[in-house]
Amino acid sequence: MNLPKINKPFAMIREFHLADWFTLANAICGIGALFSMMTYLQVNDVRHIYFACWLVVAALIFDVLDGRVARWRQKTSAMGRELDSLADIISFGVAPAVIAYGCGMQGLYDRIILAGFVACGVSRLARYNVTAESLTGDGDKVKYFEGTPIPTSLVLVMVMLVAAWQGAVQGSLWFGQVEFGGFTLHPLVLLFALSGSLMVSRIRFPKL
Template sequence: MGPKAAEDEDIAVRPDGRGLSLRAMLPNAITAAALCSGLTGISFAIEGQWQYAVLAVVLAAVLDGVDGRIARMLNAQSRFGAELDSLADCISFGVAPALILFVWSLQGLPSFGWFAALGFAICMALRLARFNARIDIENQPHKSAGFLTGVPAPVGAGLAFLPVYLWIETGNDAFRDPLATTLWLGLIASLVISNIATLSWTAVRPRRDVRLPLIAIAGMAVAASLIEPWWLLITLSVGYLVLMPYALFRYGKVKRRRALHQAEQ
């Protein structure tokens, strides 16, 4: 989510009256680009260009991860940017994946498939609304422990496309089965709005003895994104799902440690 400031704070207007600076406009421009990328994915899906449709949403996720960080680097945070980011996320990671998956597979079950697409989009909107409602609340157990609540919006969209990755890579139409896709989308939608603790990248602190191997793995991942992008996306999706029980285990340890500390006071 985009960083925020007071609603009446007008940080983008120069005191000399010359209007908006490029520094203030850049993060919001990146957010708008992410929104356009997600919507373009729908256009590709209508034309049956499934690879481009999925990659357009993946590009939106990359841009979404960049805009907030650039805003903080440039000290260009604003409430407007936060609200724009939330609306863009709802469309790019809720509406766009739902429509792409409906055109790709779910329309094989006209009623249940459409309800699955609606449910996913609604759950994504509810997640983002919950985030905005809690943004000023100080007492957030998951956040204070370095965890997120539920599956983040970009990750949820990426997980929803797992059957598409497998279908593109293998060509097996079993992955395009509308009933299986409906059940899968329902599962991801439930994880998006769940209250379970999930890993946050900002809380990851690798030991010094593994940092160099991690840098090497990151470099290889970039190469894989160019050579075998679908296998990379499959690996990332499955890896995230495998790590979810680990996140619950870690949060359970933190929770027990906190309870013990409070009992000793």
């Protein structure tokens, strides 16, 4: 009697290349940053903001390394590209938005802008994935980016790190707050609006 084959647990892991493990480390750092901000909101210990911000820095290091390892081993895959995009949206999209929210950008207008920032990051990654082949030209590497790469959100994270270090969080956020229509906007959140707009722009940035 022939029994159907049962897939062994973790069979998909065999399909991973070495670079994919660095990509997963990127995602784990992003998730760790989210957990750190949740803890900050529970215990109000500023050290957890520091942890969250430095975990995003670690995510960027792993993001750079996964590309270098892939080129060194000359092994890339469609799954690896999609995995990289999913990790990036966690670490450089969702995590910076949650750090900003935890630091005090919690008004209705703030939330709309932060959600738009993440949506721009998702759109930027999707556009890159579907146009990467056409951007390579005659070579095998992408020559330029259309719109700023999503890891540039690290600049925003560093702004929040400095703000936390100086005690400029919650009610002491830089530039204060404004109210109109009965809802609150913290002007600092406009940096996220600018970053999101640049990500979905058609401005060409050379790839270094």
